[in-house]
Amino acid sequence: MNPEYEDSDAAARRPSFTGVRNLVEACARLTEADGAAVALLGTSRNVRQLVYATDPRSLRLDELQFTLGEGPCADAHRDDEPVRIDDIAGPEAASRWPMFSRGAAELGVRGLFAYPLEADVPFGVLEIHRLTPGDLTAAQHDAALLCAESLTNGILATFAHPTFVERGGSPPASDDPYDRRSVYLAAGMVAVQLRASTSVAMDRLRAHAFAEGASMTEVAAAVLSRRLTFRDEGDRP
Structure with a gap:
């Protein structure tokens, strides 16, 4: 990593x-x-x-x-x-x-x-x-x-009560190295691609990151930019 x-x-x-x-x-x-x-x-x-x-x-x-x-x-x-x-x-x-x-x-x-x-x-x-x-x-x-x-x-x-996604829509893009909101957005996209829960989607992101030796934020960036998709996995019988 x-x-x-x-x-x-x-x-x-x-x-x-x-x-x-x-x-x-x-x-x-x-x-x-x-x-x-x-x-x-x-x-x-x-x-x-x-x-x-x-x-x-x-x-x-x-x-x-x-x-x-x-x-x-x-x-x-x-x-x-x-x-x-x-x-x-x-x-x-x-x-x-x-x-x-x-x-x-x-x-x-x-x-x-x-x-x-x-x-x-x-x-x-x-x-x-x-x-x-x-x-x-x-x-x-x-x-x-x-x-x-x-x-x-x-x-x-x-x-007060920390939240990770702002109310009323998607959070803005951030160049903060500590900000992982992009990971949660990517998990939502992968959940749709896999027709699965966000927990399953997060596990797929983790598995991909570990296999590729990448960070979760790097994998999320690839998903959000459409350079990486899990749709084919979701389409398998």
């Missing part, structure tokens, strides 16, 4: 991103991590919006989990509790997330830690990674919890 990483300075200067950026970068420093990111998740594994990543590797890690539909962030969100993996290349991680652990190790990641953001229900995850194996210390764990709580309050205050 190798999505293009674009400079996030313009996005980070917008008022809605400034506080999030500062908190995520502070969390990386306090936990002595090599990178961190925060993503908003829905009740379905198919809904995931990256808000901010400190570096290209963090963005690729989030993209990898989004494409595969598995990983520490998905589990932290589902179970509403932190997931701390001291070595993603170890046997426990390989058994728990076989595809993700292999992909994360290829990115050079070893330690990986996911903290849910939750109000009444979990709605996002703070994800932290290291390039060396080892767990967080008690003080670093407490710092991550505090950052997750601050992110929860900040995001809820800014966005």
